[in-house]
Amino acid sequence: MGQYKEPEHTWEHQHAVLRIPAILVLINILRREFSPSHLQGRTGTTANYMIQTSADGVLPHWNQSSDCRLNEQAGPHLKSTKALVTGGGGYFGYNLGCALTKLGITVVLFDIQKPKWEVPNGAIYFQGDVRDCKAVFQACGGVDCVFHAASYGMSGLDQLQKKEQIESINVNGTKVVIDVCKQRNIPRLIYTSTVNVVFGGNPIEEGDEETVPYFPLEKQVNHYSRTKAMADQMILAADGTPLKGGDKLHTCVLRPPGIYGPEEQKHLPRVLMNIQRGLFNFKFGNPKAQMNWVHVGNLVQAHLLAAEALTPEKGYIASGQAYYIHDGENVIFSEWITPLFEKLGYSRPWIRIPAFLVYIAATVTEYLCLALKPVFSFTPFLTRNEVWNIAVTHTFRIDKACNQLGYCPKKFALADSVDHYLQTRPKCQDHHKFLKIWLVLGTCLCLIFFVLLS
Structure with missing residues (x-):
């Protein structure tokens, strides 16, 4: 517990x-x-900055055995012909889109900015704002599964932007996605949330989905965590909503911690810069404080399994559920x-x-x-x-995801991502x-x- x-x-x-x-x-x-x-x-x-992709657009630095296992686990039962990924121009959204195309699914990468990497075969890039109902509606033509990964204000300078701007994207954008799913008769919606919806500075040890409540919205020190918690609740509340065609909307929420992996542009570059500036030459907080991280490959796996678990073949087991997702390890930063x-x-x-x-x-x-x-x-x-x-312990159990989704995190090493970043950084x-x-x-x-x- x-x-x-x-x-x-x-x-x-x-x-x-x-x-x-x-x-x-x-x-x-x-x-x-x-x-x-x-x-x-x-x-x-260092060498000049270059981003290379394989012929099908999938990042070449992924462990290929992991990709094959993803196909075996989620491919036969995904029951999808066309999926939309909001935030598909970002790091995680792009990688998720690539994995979906490898399963033979047509993918719409929806984002205001085009991916830095080559759009893979089987995917199309649709430029649009998640707050624009008309754009989202148009992009969802023929879609039977939506992965809502678009968000704003996660870290650094973005976290200090105007409250209204962050809320309009994270909350209003989520409302638009839910409404379009109803109008377009899309039965599955998977939301990429964050552990920050329950963490706001209070220690959490081995927290699970049933016993740890949302952190009070009024006590959150940043707009990102507050608005993600609001969107998290909106997605779960939308589960079971009648669709225009007569079916029901099935939703679930995945709550990852910080994401790492090759080509990741948010966390690793900032940590490296601060190390070079001497800002990480000291320790602070509880010396035994622990946290979790998730490799992009494991997070992609969890999303594919969640989509599978929202099908009638799986008894809609994930419908209306939230899951913590990470690498299965507690680490000291x-x-x-x-x-x-x-x-x-x-x-x-x-x-x-x-x-x-x-x-x-x-x-x-x-x-x-x-x-x-x-x-x-x-x-x-x-x-x-x-x-x-960094300073306060906040660790979570992934038993629920393992038992209900069949989630089995693969072992990844941060050193591999570090090597790749140092070879390609500008x-x-x-x-x-x-x-x-x-x-x-x-x-x-x-x-x-x-x-x-x-």
Whole structure:
């Protein structure tokens, strides 16, 4: 049974912490941020940035045995001729679309931006906004299964955008998708949610779908998690809704943690940049805090199985259900990213500072980011939500997905994704050095001021 605990991170018990080490850490950050090795790293120059795909458009770095197993598990019973993937131009949506085409299913990759990779045979790219009912309706012609993976505001700078913009995409866009499914008589809708719908900074140990409630919307520190929770509930509430043709809509929700894999553009590049800047030279929070991650291949597998589990052949077992999906391992973040430190030639983090100091720094950076937005845009090193994601234990059980969907996560190594990224990453350039210097100095001075007052 999952255990949902009250917050353990309080400010008062941290006041006895020595202030000098924290200030030294800030000095170390400045030194590393503007050292000559910052822009080039310690592994020498890298090759020019190139993205290559195989002839059918599937990323060549996937383990092929995994692809074959996906076909065996989900192909014969998927019972679909045409599927639509919202967010099909993004990393996960594109990979899901490729896997569907390999099963012989016609795929519509629906997104406002075209994929960076070649559109595979058997798929078409449809440019459109998920909030545009007419565009979604047109794209869903002949579709019998929708994978709703489009979202906005997941991490970094996107997480700090206007509340209305994030909500219009994540909530209003979801409403549009549900309405179109009703109008188009589409019987299956699978939603890509997130563990953040239940996690907001309170420890969760081995949480499951039945015992861990939604985190209170009014207490969420970021609009992304709040709006994803709203959409999560909308999808589940839509299960069983009558369709225009007389059938019923069957829905389910998959809740993954952070996604990694070859060509991933959200998490790995930011972590690498922060390591080079010296921002991850320290540890914070509970040293034994654990979390989960999911490889894109495993997440694709779960979506295919979920679509299969919404068919009459499977007794609609997934109808109206939510599932946690990850690699089946609990990891400590600082240990999990060790391959990245090793490949870059950096030593592992050894300085420990209180989590509340990092939280304050993230808060100050967020406000600076918003204040400077009209003049200069930059990505925060960490947001407040990301601080708790690293500092506080939040692990989940996947028993339900394994038992009901037949989900069986394959073993993947982060080191493989790191190797691929380092071989293909673009050369790091710094066109705003003066502004960066001012920004980092201002952030550190504000942080020091808060430390001295605490």
